[in-house]
Amino acid sequence: MIVAVDGPAASGKGTIAKALARHYSLPHMDTGLLYRAVALNLLRRDGDPESEFSALRACDFSQIDFADPELKSEAAGGIASRISAYPMVRQALVERQRAFAHQAGGAVLDGRDIGSVIAPEADAKLFVTARPEIRARRRYEELNGMGLAVHYEDVLADIQARDDRDSSRATAPLAMAEDAVLLDTSDMDVAQAVAQAIAAVERRVGPGVGKAG
Numbered sequence: 001m002i003v004a005v006d007g008p009a010a011s012g013k014g015t016i017a018k019a020l021a022r023h024y025s026l027p028h029m030d031t032g033l034l035y036r037a038v039a040l041n042l043l044r045r046d047g048d049p050e051s052e053f054s055a056l057r058a059c060d061f062s063q064i065d066f067a068d069p070e071l072k073s074e075a076a077g078g079i080a081s082r083i084s085a086y087p088m089v090r091q092a093l094v095e096r097q098r099a100f101a102h103q104a105g106g107a108v109l110d111g112r113d114i115g116s117v118i119a120p121e122a123d124a125k126l127f128v129t130a131r132p133e134i135r136a137r138r139r140y141e142e143l144n145g146m147g148l149a150v151h152y153e154d155v156l157a158d159i160q161a162r163d164d165r166d167s168s169r170a171t172a173p174l175a176m177a178e179d180a181v182l183l184d185t186s187d188m189d190v191a192q193a194v195a196q197a198i199a200a201v202e203r204r205v206g207p208g209v210g211k212a213g
């Protein structure tokens with residue numbers, strides 16, 4: 001079973017995708033990490049985020065440590081949002097994501113274009129969202145919890161800028177697939193959001209389907 005979970009920054013899609021993967025005993029890929037890894041490669045090599053070729057050269061996966069905490073930084077996220085607009089960068093990352101989705105038994109992937117481009121044939125598709133102010137509040141609390149001194153207004157502005165970039169790019173923009181189920185987590189806690197996500201998958205594939213073992 002392939003489950004696609006898409007949505008904007010800080011919508012809760014990663015938490016939901018991880019919970020679905022655990023529930024169905026499926027492997028999970030956070031595809032944003034691929035774009036963040038390219039961004040970090042670029043930053044560390046003093047590459048130029050304004051150059052598509054420079055960004056393409058940074059798609060060099062022998063150099064990536066997915067456990068690197070810097071991947072989660074706002075700097076990596078900001079550059080990731082820029083370089084993910086380049087068609088050559090997206091193309092360089094497609095095969096790795098499709099192969100992951102099509103492994104035996106299936107997988108859960110989260111990102112921006114999983115249900116629309118990477119795995120349009122997914123068995124269940126969720127589009128997870130929340131109001132920008134709520135997403136900014138969650139990200140602000142997360143960053144504060146990590147000991148980073150940030151201002152709520154800056155986090156909100158950053159989220160809005162990323163929404164604009166991710167939704168307006170020409171190649172594979174953030175958009176809800178026609179057959180995706182919309183899950184607005186604005187007024188839900190994590191347990192409620194996960195329960196709704198599981199219910200949405202069950203409505204698509206039938207109860208008990210996809211559960212390993």
Ligand code: DC
Nearest residue numbers: 009031032035080081084111112113
């Ligand atoms: O989900 P995230 O914040 O870690 O993603 C970082 C950036 O990567 C995001 O701003 C847009 C890009 N991205 C993408 O274009 N397509 C994906 N499938 C995942 C992420």
